[in-house]
Amino acid sequence: MESLQDSVSMKEIQRENDRQVFYELTLPYLDRQNDFLQIYLRKDDNDQWILCDDGYIIENLKLSLLEFDPDTVLAETLCMNHGIVTTNKGDILYTKCPKCDLVYTIHRFGKFLVDFETIAYVRNIEFQLK
Secondary structure, three states: OHHHHHOOEEEEEEOOOOOOEEEEEEEEEEOOOOOEEEEEEEEOOOOOEEEEOOOHHHHHHHHHOOOOOHHHHHHHOHHHHOOOEEOOOOOOEEEEEOHHHHHHHHHHHHHHHHHHHHHHHHHHHHHHHO
């Protein structure tokens, strides 16, 4: 995990409308387009950290695949899901953790996003071959 900490870049972002502070993390994991993954985190009112992808993965898959159902892919990745869920609209993937698990959860969340995107892409190839 130390190598993860050494290879993550972080930028603080403050929203204009409510002054809420977020942190944008760039992880050393590559997505399907060979871009480094970016996730966002912030503290909630219960001192839990919320990590999210800001809708990047699902929106990208919707734009680039012929057939994509996030619920099906989420169900298939349930065994490795570990508490990662979507918002009510189903467009943003997120998870929560206490501060003591933050580094591990960042790693796990980043790996999940890569796996989620890969499974969706492979399912789309199978659909096209039918």
